[in-house]
Structures are given as structure tokens and as C-alpha cells.
Amino acid sequence: MEFSVEQIAQMLGGEIVGDKDTKVSKLGKIEEADGDSISFLANLKYENFLYTTNAGAVIVNRDFQPKKEHRTSLIKVDDAYTAFTRLLEEYQKFMKAMKVGTEEPSYIGQGSKVGTNAYRAAFSYIGDNVTIGDDVKIYPHASIGDNVTIGDGTTIDAGAKIYSGSVIGKNCYIHAGAVIGSDGFGFAPQADGSYKAIPQLGNVILEDNVSVGANTVVDCATMGSTVIRNGSKLDNLIQIAHNVEIGKNTAIAAQTGISGSTKIGDNCMIAGQVGIAGHLNIADKTILAAKAGVGRSIRKQGEIQMGAPSFKQTSYLKAYAMFKKLPDLVERIKNLEEKSLNSPTEK
Numbered sequence: 001m002e003f004s005v006e007q008i009a010q011m012l013g014g015e016i017v018g019d020k021d022t023k024v025s026k027l028g029k030i031e032e033a034d035g036d037s038i039s040f041l042a043n044l045k046y047e048n049f050l051y052t053t054n055a056g057a058v059i060v061n062r063d064f065q066p067k068k069e070h071r072t073s074l075i076k077v078d079d080a081y082t083a084f085t086r087l088l089e090e091y092q093k094f095m096k097a098m099k100v101g102t103e104e105p106s107y108i109g110q111g112s113k114v115g116t117n118a119y120r121a122a123f124s125y126i127g128d129n130v131t132i133g134d135d136v137k138i139y140p141h142a143s144i145g146d147n148v149t150i151g152d153g154t155t156i157d158a159g160a161k162i163y164s165g166s167v168i169g170k171n172c173y174i175h176a177g178a179v180i181g182s183d184g185f186g187f188a189p190q191a192d193g194s195y196k197a198i199p200q201l202g203n204v205i206l207e208d209n210v211s212v213g214a215n216t217v218v219d220c221a222t223m224g225s226t227v228i229r230n231g232s233k234l235d236n237l238i239q240i241a242h243n244v245e246i247g248k249n250t251a252i253a254a255q256t257g258i259s260g261s262t263k264i265g266d267n268c269m270i271a272g273q274v275g276i277a278g279h280l281n282i283a284d285k286t287i288l289a290a291k292a293g294v295g296r297s298i299r300k301q302g303e304i305q306m307g308a309p310s311f312k313q314t315s316y317l318k319a320y321a322m323f324k325k326l327p328d329l330v331e332r333i334k335n336l337e338e339k340s341l342n343s344p345t346e347k
Contacts, residue, residue: 001025005057008038009075012083018073024056027091040084059083099137115152127164151208163220169208177215180204184219184242184260198222200242213238247284
């Protein structure tokens, strides 16, 4: 499907420099795009590609001034990266809208209801008493247990598993292989050294606009709910344990693990391979660097921590600067000791 540069500029609130009638039909990287593509330039270290690109149009920041001649039309906007992201979202909506109806074989249980414009792929499973909203897309081999609620516009990708009783809000995206609502890791040690499983009777609640990455697992609560609040984004391969609460608009990168009953605040940023112990409170706007090991609650908003065990970034960097000097310091001490041993004894 083709769009003119003028149509895209109107959608993005942009200003055109060049041919407004140029037609584009796909999105592309600026260094690889052809004449049917639209791309963007947000980071000026890629500016040289603008002068060689074959793209039909490029989205740039409003204050950008080219240093050389170029062939492409420009669409100037307040924030090129945000504008291109919006374009990607609109493209994704368009692609999703093409998937409607039910493929066979698929299964839906008794008392379950599916809204309008939904898509149910072949080999998908929906249990009993499930409520599914409008424009929901359910891809092959997705499994949705009994008594689940899924809000409008949500996508359940191939092979995702939604356990019974889970509540998923509007416009969520559950990527392939993700598991929502599996048992929390609850085992009581016994006198004979064995472990007795503690029944996990709670559920998982994902509020609106939550994204859960591929092969990420969100465990159900022992009692009550494990909660991921509005707008939070989980990368691939993350473990969220039972009764964890994650605040609004918090982003968590791959291979992070959060232990049971920990509460993460709003607008936090947690990098890859972070480990967070159980029963902690992490304040709003906290930033945790990659591989941080968090063993204590973080009470101050906006604090940046790194290291394992983690502590304040400024202190960590000072300590690390000293740590790097340790081999030299050890060598100097050895030299001083040798000089002391070899020097003549005063009488």
C-alpha cells in the first residue's frame, strides 16, 4: 500500500522539504533503503548516509540543516525518532488489521466470548469462561487457560501460554514463548530434607500497554496477584517471581530476575542480567546498571546503582578506579619491602 510524503507528513505533523508527491510503501534503514522506502535520521553520526541513501523520504529533526546535496525528500518533525516510532506503530496496526477471523483447527471452550475483528490462528486453544476483547490477535499454538480476561487490541503471539485466571489489559503484546501465570517457586523444606510444594493460588494481572518479551516468565502469586502496571516493558528471557509488583512505565532488559514479593517503582530502568532479591522495595525512577546484584531496598528516587552487591554509581566508580590500581599498589609495596630488607642495618 502506497502513501505520499504529504500524507505521512500530515500524520506526523511534519514539514516537507522536497517532493511532496513522492510515494513510499515500506520502511527501511537509511543505509539500505530503496526508492520505495521511508527512513529516519535521529543520530547525527549517521548523517553521511543521508547524502548517499536511495530512500524516497527521510524523517529528520526540525532543526536539522543538511551540509551537502541529497536526493531524498525530508520530513521535518520535532523528534525524528519518536515520529518514526509512531510510523512503525501505524504500520504494525495496519498489518495486524489484515488478520481477522478463525482458522481451523482451533478450540474454544464453553462460556468463552470473543470480540469483533479478532483473529484466532490454527492450533490456538482457548479454555472455558474466557473473555476476549475486540481486535485481539491470537497466533498458532497459543494457549489460554480458563477464566482469563484479555482486553481490546492485545496480541498473543505464537506459542505463548496464559494460565488460568490471568487478567491481561488492552493493547498488550505477549511475545512468542512467553508464559504468564505459571506457579511461583514456593517449596517448604521438610525435616527429612525434602521439599513440599506450596500451592500457588493467586494470579497475574497485566495492566494496559504492557509488553512481555519472548520466553519471559511471569509467575502467579501465592495468594493475591503478581502485577505489571500500565505501560511497562519486559524484554526477552526475564523471570518475574510470585507476588512481584512492577510499577508504571518501567523497562527491564533481558536475563533479569526479580525474586518474590519485591516491589519495583514507576519509571525505573533495569538493564540486562540484573538480579534483585526478594521482599525489597525499589523506588521510582531507579536505574540499575547491567549485572547489578540488588540485595537491599532502594528508598531514594532516581538513584543509579551498579555492581554486585550494588551501590550508588558515583561511589562504585570511585571504588572501581581504586580497584584497577591494586596490582600497581601491590607491586610498589613488594618493591618497598625488598628495599627495606636489602638496606644496611643502622647501628
